Amino acid sequence: MRPRPLALAAALAATSPLAHAPRARADVPSAPGDVAAWPALADPDLVGGETIVVEAEAPPPAPPSARRIDGEAIAATPRRSAEELLRLVPGLHTSQHASEGKAPQIFLRGFDAVHGADLELRLAGIALNEPSNVHGQGYLDLGPVIAEAVAAIEVREGTFALDQGPFATAGTVDVTVGVPAGARGHRATVEGGTTRRLRVLALIAPVDRPDEEVVAVEAVTDAGYGAGRATARLAALAQTAVVLGRWRLAPVVSAFTARFGEPGVVPLADVARGAIALDGSYTPDLVSRSSRMLAGVTARWRRGRDEVRATAWGSGRRLALDENFTGDLLEPAHGDRRLQVHDAHGVGVTAAWDRALDARVTTHALGGVWLDRLSQREDWLTGDGVPWRWERALAATQRFAALGAGASLRVGQLRLTGGARVDALAIDADDRLDDTRDGARGDVAVSPRLRAAWRRGRLVVHAGAGRGVRPPEARAAGAASPGDTDERLYDGGEPRWTAADGAELGATWESARLAAGASAFAAWIDREQLFDHVSGVNLERDGSRRLGAELHAAARPVAWLEVRADLTLVDARFVVTHNPVPGVPPVYASVEARARRGAWHATVVARAMAARPLAHGATGRGQASADALVGWRRGAVEVGLSIDNVTDARWDDGEYHFASHWDPSQPRSALPRLHVAPGRPLGARLALTLHH
């Protein structure tokens, strides 16, 4: 094999005419063995003047479903929070039914990932998904992420690579911490907006230090639009790079605390009869809190044909959600207000080792163990906040382990990467309200993964197949077995991993000014286990399948303008009833145009969604909205004006179909009805940044 300095790969990527468009997907580290994922290692300045020339194979071309959103694209895109960074992912729809600060509901590739159950997200290599969070499996709080300190977001839809871990049933998002070379320097930003928003950011990123090194602190207060949407957040994120011989270490720390309103969602019928405004709230005074601390270090080592990387981390977490979505429908005397509190701390380490056997074959191995201890409870509260029912109290220890092995093979223009991983989980649950629901259980999941790419000229054809897995909840370990004969027919049995098997076939084509891609995908869940919180038993939901296609194109018609468009079509249904999976948009599209000339830059991004099925046969509305950003920088001074919802279009951040009862003058009804969380109206934010 001919030696290939990685610096060359990095330079090529950086100078690509479509470096921020799909062409840049070639940089996506999509599997163990993709050594070019760390181009910074080739920078002699970062390794004490020693240039490391690695004999490694170039990564296989990334499939159409893999995306890399670089720091420049992030900076040029209007966004208010880390949550909105996810909206940069084509085909990914988020829905917020609280206010800024709560984990959004996520839809991707026909999966309703709820608050993170089907989307793995890692920050600096550390998985942020919280196993068995009191509010939802895999709860994904993006509080640790500060947009300006994100060097890149790398997205892989589907589960075709060995390193994709628990919760990656729909895909994996890797958030790289840092500030890329062209944007480095210290800066301070003050932003004010129409919702009495005030955001202050201080960022330290010395130009003579590696891309990974950054310290960012942000403070945000925002009254929000409408009632009950106030939010306040204080966050810090810091990472540095240390070279010790052939080891390169990247320690990272993060801490945030947030409080945010819980306005709930309003029944459209109540809006129609004038009982409440669309952006009103029946619970304007409910406030939730979230905080988390993370500390970790990623170590990388290379020598000859070997490459090792490992990440170790620890975290502490507290979440307290005070919510009421159903009024007093369930409990007429006290109301349905609930307080969920989740405390957790965990530690873990993962490692991967790649070895190039010869010019055509590279072996991959990975392993990891991590532990999470949690204490959680759910209390029902009166309207005055007095607990009157203790619904849930659980302490649990969850021990995860993963082991995987595979190989990459190159035969002519064909690249194959495959292998299998084993994920294991042991749960020890202590139900503090009911000793009969204590339990210690475990389960193992085996996931084969395979990816292939074949290149002919500008055309690359991709195929992938693999299994993603989602762990069971800790509470499932103490689940009772249904006693009734009929119920046993539906018994979900012992806690076990839920597996999603998927496949995709696609192609990409690119030239100097145009890049395009298309892929077809399918995913099946045969046996999906859910823990029913009311009955306390494990239940088995019908199988479901997802069939879809994704199209994307990017062009740079003139030097100062980039245009990008994506279209995702998906049909997600349950196998038994053929009913659509509620909430999944069957058609989702986004268009983005970005211009940069001289001191000016401007971006408009629009997203549209066709009417989508909701539960019980209701239908959500088709909608579109657009955000814009205009910026100007001269010397040390930069001014940015962001416009939310430039056309002041009516759009709904969340749409749901369920029963509630809020108005005592109205009859109590158990029938589901439409509820919405309105999207942001027209608004503006003006940011002043001083660079140094």
Next chain:
Amino acid sequence: MRAVLPVLPVLPLWPLAVACGASEEAATVTLPVATAAGAFEPVTTDLGHVLTITRLRAAIADLELTIEGEMHDAVAGGAIFHPGHSAGGDVTGEMPGDFILDWDGQGAPLGEATLIVGDYQGANWTWRTTTEADGLAADDPLLGHTFHVEGVAAQGGVDRPFDAVLDIEAATQLVGAVFELTVTETSTDTLVIELLPTDPSEGDTAFDGVDFAALPVDDDGVARIRPGDTAANVLRRAIQTHDHYAIESQEN
């Protein structure tokens, strides 16, 4: 001006959203609900009594009709709603209010239920205690109680009339009565609530465990079972379960 140019490419998205229309509530239908007509077939209890029930009345509130959803969840009633969190046994049909189910052989209309179209699997309701608002006569045995059962228990050639009044703790729910029907926008059937003295799946009766021959009789020769009696406790435990009720559709 150049900063405005990027707006142009995003315009094609609006037709996509606009063409796809506004949100819509699920389609619903309204169907009449009644108690079943016709005499009860005699049933034989585990103790060998052959019962002929002449009339049975029960006080309920808030009939709910449920679909199984996508979860094979026999524990109907569903989870507490929270956006994004699914639950089986969703209530998608109802007839709110207080009712007296009266199986006197004649059948009696109860009201109209509103149902979202779908495949129904079960029914729930809440047991309650009658009050004067139910319009019962002051001397009606059901007044102030939940159940009133009249019938005759025969064994060994001896007929023993009985009259049972039962109480069930307030707010006790019956969950999961059988109701299997595909409801469409054109459905017009009447929903008929049936009492099943014999559980069709397990074969036990609602009167098992009660030895009618051992019950004291009054001057009229009627065995009277009243709340607090051992027999009342035995009887109410069985008769309040979903095993003994079903809703069938009947063409109008």
